[in-house]
Amino acid sequence: MMAKNQPTPDERPGFAIMNGRLMPYADAKISIMAPGLTFAVTIFEGLRGYWNAEREELNIFRIGAHLDRMAFGMTLMELDGPPSADDFTYQILEVTRANDIREDCYIRLQAYVDEWGDMTATGPVGSSVICRSRPRVSAFEIGKHFCVASWRRNTDDASPPRIKATANYLNSRLAGMEAKRNGYGGAIILNHDGSVAEGPGGCIFLRRGETLITPSVTDGILESVTRDTLIQLARAAGRNVEERKVGRTELYLADEMFYCGTGQEITPMLSVDGKPIGSGEPGPLTRDLQRDYDALVRGHASPGFSDGWLTPVWGNS
Ligand SMILES: Cc1ncc(COP(=O)(O)O)c(C=O)c1O
Incomplete structure (x- = not known):
């Protein structure tokens, strides 16, 4: 189907x-x-x-x-x-x-x-x-419920997640199908050491207190353009961002979480494995970043680091 x-x-x-x-x-x-x-x-x-x-x-x-x-x-x-x-x-x-x-x-x-x-x-x-x-996905507004998949992330020495190869999406598909079958909106995939990698088609951020945390580029992820953009946006706004290993149980401790990628943009993560994240609603930092991201991609804001990031389609014709 x-x-x-x-x-x-x-x-x-x-x-x-x-x-x-x-x-x-x-x-x-x-x-x-x-x-x-x-x-x-x-x-x-x-x-x-x-x-x-x-x-x-x-x-x-x-x-x-x-x-x-x-x-x-x-x-x-x-x-x-x-x-x-x-x-x-x-x-x-x-x-x-x-x-x-x-x-x-x-x-x-x-x-x-x-x-x-x-x-x-x-x-x-x-x-x-x-x-x-392709309009914005509805989950941008309302968020999605996630589960940790039983499938583990493919490793850098076997089928490197760092490249966007269709072959890697076997792993993504297995995790995504499991989540869907069990009634969740998305999956979180762990590495073989039990740390958090990413989702089938996007990266994961969590907030604990004042700190924004995301798995690092050596943690079985695609080096996401959206992830990089959000790190730069958050740092420019004076926020503390840590790129480091994230343990599974840290997900349950998060004050808020979101999923990001070109297609999904920034999707609030409302719960993991049935446990609400924070209030169970999209968090305030997620909403701030959604607003800042939207302003940036539409050309309403141009922070110093973003020179050359927008290529006009019609202006040059
Ligand atoms: C496995 C995976 N991780 C992360 C991302 C996010 O990458 P980007 O922000 O460059 O779209 C994608 C999106 O295509 C993806 O397929």
Whole structure:
């Protein structure tokens, strides 16, 4: 069954870019024997574009950080001659304009081994870029209930979470399915040492007293762009932020918690394993960060550290 937050066939974009060429979305197809499919030899990225209604401008948020991460993943996966950051930047703007998007949207980039090959094939490399309308998720406002999954996070020396490889989402899927089956809105995945890693598609922050805490980049997480943005926003506002190991039982002690990522943005976490977090309602720091994040991504605020983070789609045309 198709997930509710995915576009129906009627809502899919008119155009996609495949191998650098703009084409109808329905024509963008890969081989059924592509190693990108058969052995999950695929690196991808997800970015958001935010509509600024006053200026009638759409800005893509932190293209540079997303493309750096994509480049690292493609290098680690040893893909032959994948598109450059300039190629992808051009294609992101081209496909967004071709679909005439003037509202909040989501962009997905993929680079994979196409055609037919074994699991060590490094080419031919195919790539795709799509952009679709995607409003804010309702959980941004109302939050979600989480559980700790029984599945453990894949490790850096086996299937490194630091790269955004589709293969890593087997682990995410298993945890996410378990949470869904048990009636929760999301999962928290622990490392083999019992410390907190992240969720299936986002990072975790908790507040204890005046301190904002999040697992560090060596704790089995994707080096999240949203996580980095929130750390910088919080520090700029004079808050104390600790990047360190988080124990499972610390989750139950938290005064508030939230889940973050490009797609989810900032989702309040209301309970863990049926135990309410703080008051069981979205916390005050979560609300402050949601407000500051929204101002930043829409171009209503430009703290000193954020130069170059917004790429206008229509202003340059
Ligand atoms: C496993 C995982 N962790 C964290 C994140 C958040 O990363 P970002 O903020 O760069 O979107 C994502 C989102 O794509 C993810 O899939």
